Amino acid sequence: TDIGDINQLCIWVGYVSSSFEVKEELLSVFPLLQRSKGSDILKNFLKSVEKFEQHLNVADFTHFSTLSAQEMNKDGHFESDRYVGFLCNLKEKFATRFIDFKNMKAAFDFLRDPFQLDLSRMLELAETLDFDRRTFEMELISVKAAQESSSCFGRSGNPTEMWQEIFSHSDYSDLHRLGAKLLLMFASTYLCEMTFSVMNLLKTKQRNRIVDMKMEAQLRIAVCQSFEPDFTHLVIERQAQISH
Incomplete structure (x- = not known):
């Protein structure tokens, strides 16, 4: 989120150079003006891939500054097949991985x-x-x-x-x-994250010898919303006067 409280989608690409160096380059940044859910990020990403494909087909290097100086042949013609083919393959892989959502x-x-x-x-x-x-x-x-x-x-x-x-x-x-x-x-991940936070509060350096069984019992009391100990039953079963 930027200073204007607008979510920004940053797309980075990783690639291996001819000298087998792994490099990363910022491809583009898109503002998510309405929502920033996973589905919105995926839609914006696929739209950007389609736009990049159209630009490369006509040798438009607006979003690919490094290609403009490296990928021209001697006749000044840009060999787009390699890169356009990569983007087409990328779209197909995303379509395959997320086909269940479409179905x-x-x-x-x-x-x-x-x-x-x-x-x-x-x-x-x-x-x-x-x-x-x-x-x-x-x-x-x-x-x-x-x-x-x-x-x-x-x-x-x-x-x-x-x-x-x-x-x-x-x-x-x-x-x-x-x-x-x-x-x-x-399902929400909130309970899972909250459980880990509670666990960190329960098992501190001063209580590092707490056993798993007691840890589980304390977590149940702290995390489970519908779980209430039956204090009345516990008191009745407990012998108050140990000398009797």
Whole structure:
């Protein structure tokens, strides 16, 4: 983030020179004016690769200052095939690695807002997630007809809150399973990071002999939000007067 509180995407390229030296060069910088999620970074990166490919095809070295002096042949012609081929291969590799996200687009759209899902896409969704289309279709129609759930989602704009509203109804068992399956794909790393922070507070230099079993117990108390020790039961089981 720069001084203006704008996220900047810096693209660096690494390459091996003719003398087998590993070098890095700043390729370009793009401001992320709206969001800075992983999907936004990927989209901006792929757009920049396409733009670089177009520029190299016409020997435009706006973003490749070092090529302008090195890659011209004796006739002053730029041999673009090598570099354009590399960029095309790069795009193909990204398309292959992230193909699952493209295939899951219908499922992610449904997760974001099931009320806007076109029933014509139901077959695509059923094949992607492997569920009974007939039962699911009837449940989805029932949910769409429930104006209370739909208006609740419209007010909050939060998919998680909307799914919590759906989970509160026991009539939508297939929707429950499908929603849970999709939501679990987007687990937060917050708890993991918080656990490591708590562990550092528990196991200090002064408490370096704490055993794993006690460490786990203390972590459970500190991290688990739904875990509360039953102090009353512990007190009853404990013998207060050890002399008796």
